[in-house]
Amino acid sequence: MEKLARVIGPAPSEMTLPELEEAVRKEHSRVAKGLAGGARASKKKPKASARPSKTKSLEQKFGMSLEEMERKLELLKKLEEKGAL
Secondary structure, three states, rough: OOOHHHHHHOOOOOOHHHHHHHHHHHHHOOOOHHHHHHOOOOOOOOOOOOOHHHHHHHHHHHHHOHHHHHHHHHHHHHHHOOOOO
């Protein structure tokens, strides 16, 4: 418990009034400097993978790149439209 008190400091109820006022003043100053410097709250978005795992597994399964698969699908569609299949 003593280590925790050193890390986060005493609870407000354990401080004297002048200590509490000083702590609030320091925190206000810290936040104001951060906001003046352009800091803003943000929620971190999860990183998107470069290629989805499904795409990677399809490439491994068929032994060709996604672009090559797309080209072959376009050719198949054209052949079906012509009635060759």
